[in-house]
Structure formats: structure tokens, C-alpha cells
Amino acid sequence: MFRVDLAALATLPYSTVLYSPRVLIVDDERYVRGFLSDLVAVWGCHADVAASGTEGLRLFKQKSYDLVLTDYVMPGGSGLELVENVRNSDADVGVIMLTASGADLDGHGRRLGFQLLRKPLQIDRLEAAVKQALSERKSET
Numbered sequence: 001m002f003r004v005d006l007a008a009l010a011t012l013p014y015s016t017v018l019y020s021p022r023v024l025i026v027d028d029e030r031y032v033r034g035f036l037s038d039l040v041a042v043w044g045c046h047a048d049v050a051a052s053g054t055e056g057l058r059l060f061k062q063k064s065y066d067l068v069l070t071d072y073v074m075p076g077g078s079g080l081e082l083v084e085n086v087r088n089s090d091a092d093v094g095v096i097m098l099t100a101s102g103a104d105l106d107g108h109g110r111r112l113g114f115q116l117l118r119k120p121l122q123i124d125r126l127e128a129a130v131k132q133a134l135s136e137r138k139s140e141t
Contacts, residue, residue, distance in 0.1 A: 021046070023048075023065065025040070025048070025050070026053060027049075053079065066137045068082075070097055073100075079097050094134060
């Protein structure tokens with residue numbers, strides 16, 4: 001039999017009981033999308049995935065997200081284009097851009113307010129960046 005101690009649940013913060021941060025993962029590589037989705041799930045988040053910037057933007061406009069994880073180089077539009085469109089809809093959403101490119105994106109990151117992580121990814125750095133972005137988003141709401 002499954003029992004729930006409602007008195008214990010009442011002592012937990014509302015967000016602990018009912019809310020999982022929503023993360024949108026946008027990457028053209030299927031295995032990367034799956035890996036990132038699994039990782040953020042382990043970290044307590046709900047993830048939606050998109051294979052392109054166009055698909056990602058469509059999902060972003062349909063749902064509310066706390067964080068967007070996007071690749072920089074994708075067919076049919078760059079991660080920068082996606083972030084610019086995301087910022088037009090929600091200036092406060094957390095954004096982490098992933099790239100294996102050697103392009104200088106620091107200026108874009110400052111202008112658009114995203115954190116840049118270079119591939120190959122260090123999982124501990126990604127986890128810290130995700131938690132920081134979600135923490136900042138939570139403190140704003």
C-alpha cells in the first residue's frame with residue numbers, strides 16, 4: 001500500500017512539492033538532445049527537446065520555460081537567432097549556449113544574456129550553470 005504523509009508535505013516549500021523547472025533543449029544532434037534531456041531529468045527538471053531553432057522557437061512560444069539550452073551551430077538557423085527570438089518573448093528566461101565552434105561569442109553572450117559552455121562539455125560545469133540559471137530565474141519570480 002502506498003501512503004502519503006500529508007502533514008509532512010505541508011511543511012515543504014510549495015515549489016518542492018509541485019514544481020519541476022521546465023527546460024527547453026535545442027540541438028540538431030539526436031543523441032545530444034537525449035543525453036541532455038536525461039541529465040536535466042536527473043537534476044529534477046522536466047525537459048522538452050527540439051531538433052532545430054525553428055522547432056525550438058515554436059515550442060517556446062507554446063509553453064513556459066525556465067531555461068533554454070541550445071546549440072550554436074544548427075542547420076536552418078543558429079542558436080544566436082533562437083536566443084534573439086527567445087529574448088523578444090521573455091527577457092528573463094535563463095539561456096545556456098553550447099558550442100564546439102571556435103567563434104568569439106562572448107560579446108553576443110553579454111548582449112543577449114546567455115552563458116556560453118564549450119564542447120566537449122564538462123558535466124559538472126553544465127550542472128553548475130543549469131542550477132545557477134534556475135536559481136536566478138526562481139529569485140526573479
